[in-house]
Amino acid sequence: MLSRYFVFILEVKNISGRIDFDDEKRQFTNLKDDNTIEVYTNPEDQVERHIRTIERIMRILNIHLPIVGAIVFSNTSTIIGQKPKRIPAFHLSGLNSHVNYLFNKYSNEVVTFEELTILKDYLLEILKRDNWKPNIDKNKLIKGAICEKCSNQSFMKYHFGRFVCDNCSVLSKDVLLESLLDYRLLFSPWISNNEFKEYFSISSAKTSYKLIKSLNLNFKGNNRSRIYYIPDNILSYKLK
Structure with a gap:
């Protein structure tokens, strides 16, 4: 004190x-x-x-x-x-x-x-703090947007501006932000367009680029080397 x-x-x-x-x-x-x-x-x-x-x-x-x-x-x-x-x-x-x-x-x-x-x-x-890092096998993690509405924790696919659950067909926008926060905690606060595309299983690189760009995230690098910063307050972002 x-x-x-x-x-x-x-x-x-x-x-x-x-x-x-x-x-x-x-x-x-x-x-x-x-x-x-x-x-x-x-x-x-x-x-x-x-x-x-x-x-x-x-x-x-x-x-x-x-x-x-x-x-x-x-x-x-x-x-x-x-x-x-x-x-x-x-x-x-x-x-x-x-x-x-x-x-x-x-x-x-x-x-x-x-x-x-x-x-x-x-x-x-x-003051030096040790950042907590989970001791888990990341290859065994379920990636992408996971539906919280149904009991199967089913994967959600991006389709015309929203994510759709494969199992219960529920639609969601906010699951994008929640999943990016998971990515930040489990993998890295930085994500490239290609990593974003693979993480959310988006087939089109153009669609993936438009989606990540719409978030207005801070970034560094140019063209293919560009990576985007996922802030810890990502849940407060407003989706279009």
């Missing part, structure tokens, strides 16, 4: 049973409901490691803010036994009052809004 008064780092745990902190041994134990005991990484060490990381970042940016931390237990049934000595630990229900306590303790604005924005932008810039 970033503010002009302080930076607040929370380590949130969802653990049931009784938990105990042992500062001397740097140990964090969990006595479960079945009387078994598990040992976890000490959340105090985790919070302090995060604090040191933010301190280094702020030194780089020449920004100086107090940094505080807390360990928050989200499971209301958790019994907090021996508490940590270095970092506050409490149930989620106590978070609001603790934040109010911090604003009372750190009541002076330390940085400008511009400096806070610089820190925020820098943290977002260095």
Whole structure:
């Protein structure tokens, strides 16, 4: 949590049973409901490691803010036994009052809004997320427009501006966008006219080109090398 008064780092745990902190041994134990005991990484060490990381970042940016931390237990049934000595630990229900306590303790604005924005932008810039990729055999996937109206998940063919189900003969326009979103998630956010044609089993390259062009997708490349970008908000597009 970033503010002009302080930076607040929370380590949130969802653990049931009784938990105990042992500062001397740097140990964090969990006595479960079945009387078994598990040992976890000490959340105090985790919070302090995060604090040191933010301190280094702020030194780089020449920004100086107090940094505080807390360990928050989200499971209301958790019994907090021996508490940590270095970092506050409490149930989620106590978070609001603790934040109010911090604003009372750190009541002076330390940085400008511009400096806070610089820190925020820098943290977002260095954030690295691993994109989830499905571990499946793509050759076994049913491609194209699949009918959601009938129970057989039948394939739908493009015919005079609409897709028609082979099984129940239902007509649909929106299935084009839904199928393109599936393509984005399972294959790639980029698709060529030839891939589009094969994916939807459209016999005519000219028809396929007119259809994909009508979507007004962003593209790169020219002529046969052109590929189109399928945005993650493709379902919000309006079909003609």
